[in-house]
Amino acid sequence: MKRVNAVVVGAGAAGGIVAKELAVAGLSVVLLERGKWYTAYDCRKDDLRNQRTTVLGNAFGPDDEGNPRVWADAGGAAHTVLPSEGSYQNDAACVGGGTLSYGAQAWRYLPQDFRMRSTYGAPEGSSLEDWPIGYDDLEPFYEKAEYEIGISGDYSGTPFHGPRKRPLPMPPLPPGREFSILEPAAKRLGLHPFHIPMARNSVPYNGRGPCMRCRWCCGFACEVDAKNGSQNTVIPVALNTGNCELRTECMASEILTDERGRARGVSYFDARGRLQEQLSDLVVVSGCATESARLLLNSKSRLFPEGLGNRHDQVGRHLQGHHYTGAVGYFDFETYDDVGPGATIAITDYNHGTPGLCGGGMLANEFIRLPIHMIDRLPAKTPRWGLGHKQAMRDWHKRSIVIMGPTQQIPTAEGRVTLDPTVRDKWGLPVVRLSGNVHPHTFEIGEVQAKRAEAWLKEAGAIDTSLMSYKAEMVSAGQHQAGTCRMGNDPRSSVVDRNCRIHEVDNVFVIDSSVHVTNGGFNPVLTIMAIAYFASEALVRNWKGTGFRS
Amino acid sequence: MEPDPREIPMLTSRKAGHLTRRQFVAAGALGGAAIAVGCGSGKHGNWEFLSEEQARTLAAICDQIIPADDFPSASQAGVLTYIDRQLVRHFRRFQDAYRSGLEQAQAMSRKRFGQDLDLLSQQQQFELVSSLSEQNREFFELVRGHTLEGYYGSPRHGGNRDAVSWRMLGLPEPPPLGRAQYDLRKGSPS
Numbered sequence: 088m089k090r091v092n093a094v095v096v097g098a099g100a101a102g103g104i105v106a107k108e109l110a111v112a113g114l115s116v117v118l119l120e121r122g123k124w125y126t127a128y129d130c131r132k133d134d135l136r137n138q139r140t141t142v143l144g145n146a147f148g149p150d151d152e153g154n155p156r157v158w159a160d161a162g163g164a165a166h167t168v169l170p171s172e173g174s175y176q177n178d179a180a181c182v183g184g185g186t187l188s189y190g191a192q193a194w195r196y197l198p199q200d201f202r203m204r205s206t207y208g209a210p211e212g213s214s215l216e217d218w219p220i221g222y223d224d225l226e227p228f229y230e231k232a233e234y235e236i237g238i239s240g241d242y243s244g245t246p247f248h249g250p251r252k253r254p255l256p257m258p259p260l261p262p263g264r265e266f267s268i269l270e271p272a273a274k275r276l277g278l279h280p281f282h283i284p285m286a287r288n289s290v291p292y293n294g295r296g297p298c299m300r301c302r303w304c305c306g307f308a309c310e311v312d313a314k315n316g317s318q319n320t321v322i323p324v325a326l327n328t329g330n331c332e333l334r335t336e337c338m339a340s341e342i343l344t345d346e347r348g349r350a351r352g353v354s355y356f357d358a359r360g361r362l363q364e365q366l367s368d369l370v371v372v373s374g375c376a377t378e379s380a381r382l383l384l385n386s387k388s389r390l391f392p393e394g395l396g397n398r399h400d401q402v403g404r405h406l407q408g409h410h411y412t413g414a415v416g417y418f419d420f421e422t423y424d425d426v427g428p429g430a431t432i433a434i435t436d437y438n439h440g441t442p443g444l445c446g447g448g449m450l451a452n453e454f455i456r457l458p459i460h461m462i463d464r465l466p467a468k469t470p471r472w473g474l475g476h477k478q479a480m481r482d483w484h485k486r487s488i489v490i491m492g493p494t495q496q497i498p499t500a501e502g503r504v505t506l507d508p509t510v511r512d513k514w515g516l517p518v519v520r521l522s523g524n525v526h527p528h529t530f531e532i533g534e535v536q537a538k539r540a541e542a543w544l545k546e547a548g549a550i551d552t553s554l555m556s557y558k559a560e561m562v563s564a565g566q567h568q569a570g571t572c573r574m575g576n577d578p579r580s581s582v583v584d585r586n587c588r589i590h591e592v593d594n595v596f597v598i599d600s601s602v603h604v605t606n607g608g609f610n611p612v613l614t615i616m617a618i619a620y621f622a623s624e625a626l627v628r629n630w631k632g633t634g635f636r637s
Numbered sequence: 638m639e640p641d642p643r644e645i646p647m648l649t650s651r652k653a654g655h656l657t658r659r660q661f662v663a664a665g666a667l668g669g670a671a672i673a674v675g676c677g678s679g680k681h682g683n684w685e686f687l688s689e690e691q692a693r694t695l696a697a698i699c700d701q702i703i704p705a706d707d708f709p710s711a712s713q714a715g716v717l718t719y720i721d722r723q724l725v726r727h728f729r730r731f732q733d734a735y736r737s738g739l740e741q742a743q744a745m746s747r748k749r750f751g752q753d754l755d756l757l758s759q760q761q762q763f764e765l766v767s768s769l770s771e772q773n774r775e776f777f778e779l780v781r782g783h784t785l786e787g788y789y790g791s792p793r794h795g796g797n798r799d800a801v802s803w804r805m806l807g808l809p810e811p812p813p814l815g816r817a818q819y820d821l822r823k824g825s826p827s
Contacts (some may be wrong), residue, residue, distance in 0.1 A: 131793075132791065133791050133793060133794075134789075134790045134791040135786055135790040135791055135794060142727075142782070142786050142790075143723065143727045143794065144727055151727070301812060302808075302812055425808065425809070425812065458789040458790075458802060458803060458806055458808070459785075459786060459789045459790050461789075462785045462789060471781065472701065472702040472703075472770075472781055473701065473702065473704065473763070474704050474706060476702075476703075477703055477704070477706065477708075480789070480802075480805075480806060481805060481806060484806045484807075484808075485806065485807055
């Protein structure tokens with residue numbers, strides 16, 4: 088196989104952007120993706136088999152066959168879990184990664200989100216830390232992501248956002264009924280509601296049409312291709328340069344190193360299960376927090392006996408996602424308009440600044456609810472089965488609003504990914520073992536957020552509410568997983584430097600949510616994308632043909 | 638709403654000339670029972686996993702979870718088809734739970750009322766399913782989840798026949814939204 092300049096492992100939000108940036112700069116790139124390439128034609132509007140409701144499996148991978156993980160609970164008992172089970176903490180495995188089927192909220196983090204330790208101090212037992220880069224470093228790259236991927240929305244309703252040079256490239260979609268109910272209520276409470284930024288066309292953009300506002304949105308591939316992910320934006324651009332080859336159904340097994348400790352390529356199992364080696368000048372790992380950490384830990388050699396980048400036992404630590412809490416409000420009038428994507432209105436008033444709380448999170452109304460989503464979101468006194476349950480479904484499905492949000496988690500060093508000592512996947516590779524939890528202060532913040540959601544719903548006229556607040560038994564990594572290859576200046580307490588290069592190997596990069604030091608109180612995808620542009624720019628700047636400027 | 642052949646690979650190859658002895662006996666002895674409970678797997682006339690007795694017991698439990706009123710009960714809407722179909726596909730890991738859970742429910746019914754569960758009155762069935770939900774919570778929750786999924790989920794998997802639960806909730810099916818409501822000729826800022 089011909090040697091190339093770069094192998095990028097993972098064609099998701101970050102990997103797609105890195106492949107495109109490197110290919111456009113003239114580097115030869117092989118982009119490896121363990122999943123398949125789906126298109127708009129693969130939207131099957133299947134309420135029971137998508138990326139959000141997975142009772143019949145994940146629509147866009149990984150498959151339940153041959154891809155187990157292990158979850159070690161607080162008591163130390165190990166459970167083998169399937170990709171369609173919640174405790175697997177899955178992110179999609181396909182070209183586009185999560186961005187094929189996500190809800191597409193495209194948030195910038197706030198300036199404080201990059202300085203959590205300086206802002207709040209680290210709660211005892213936590214590993215709360217500052218990023219080595221700040222909002223200002225990322226601002227141009229947030230903007231680049233907003234324009235290249237295509238974001239609609241309108242920030243003008245809120246003062247709670249970082250400085251920005253240009254408005255979003257597309258206006259928001261016209262407001263739905265929930266927006267018109269919730270907006271005046273939020274304003275009466277002194278809050279600042281506004282239109283959620285979304286990677287979704289509200290007008291024709293990038294050669295594709297606008298959202299047709301159907302019911303099957305978050306968790307589904309968009310039937311009219313109006314949702315913007317890496318699979319329909321940057322990856323086609325990368326392929327069109329002629330410099331990038333995308334190999335699907337290829338599972339990376341190890342980053343190969345030479346006797347001097349530099350990477351020389353990647354070994355992987357191709358679509359027919361044959362072990363291949365792709366040699367390269369550099370390797371970029373973009374497999375998402377859990378799988379990127381696993382690949383590094385599986386890349387053991389004489390010089391790296393504990394895995395690549397893991398000399399100081401940092402790979403896999405500080406795993407985090409978001410702690411979702413909120414409330415359901417029940418109304419005596421119809422709130423449901425059958426217009427997708429449903430999530431339209433948000434407030435960022437509560438992300439920071441509450442005395443006694445280390446952060447907070449954004450609150451927004453929920454994506455449009457399919458009937459299946461309501462079965463356990465009925466008023467508290469509803470019978471769990473029988474005619475009472477059936478009647479409650481009729482009473483409340485069209486007369487309810489859900490407000491919730493991603494509470495920023497306070498990470499710990501013990502919430503982590505390791506390799507399971509016994510369980511293997513279908514390729515024979517040791518699988519991800521999840522253990523530990525986030526700092527318990529996270530749950531205190533989440534409870535306050537749930538009560539705030541409830542207050543907003545009551546102000547909007549809810550005649551009854553139920554809180555969605557709980558203490559999670561494990562790190563809720565899932566589709567918002569982050570933090571396993573922390574970015575930092577000190578090689579003893581982090582895995583990569585500010586440009587996402589592994590401290591101990593100068594031609595291996597981790598570019599995805601793994602590098603997040605903290606994960607903001609927002610859906611993380613736009614930050615993942617901004618970091619991919621930021622790190623790619625540094626990589627290309629330092630590239631001198633076959634190696635790097637020192 | 639055509640079933641995707643990848644989703645239900647056995648739909649075309651299933652059974653017909655390949656009944657096991659047990660299924661053959663069951664089909665002969667209980668022919669028509671599937672029609673009697675209103676939830677046979679249609680044109681194939683047999684279940685993929687369930688025996689006829691198991692199907693009748695399960696139908697009684699499912700119909701307590703979602704009873705008939707102005708709208709169909711769980712089994713009338715095809716929930717048994719949904720569960721049975723998945724028990725040889727995505728729910729294979731629950732086969733043992735269903736076998737032993739249904740056996741237990743039937744044993745409880747015979748012990749308490751001296752009759753099969755499906756022959757009890759509505760009130761007796763309600764009492765028995767209530768007891769089941771306490772004595773074998775794990776199995777009951779499994780059936781509850783599958784029943785609600787089948788009833789409120791996508792019709793492509795055999796439950797929610799003709800999108801009946803969606804109509805019940807006032808959701809138009811097929812949905813009226815589409816490309817036509819937008820003027821795609823309007824300019825783009827890019």
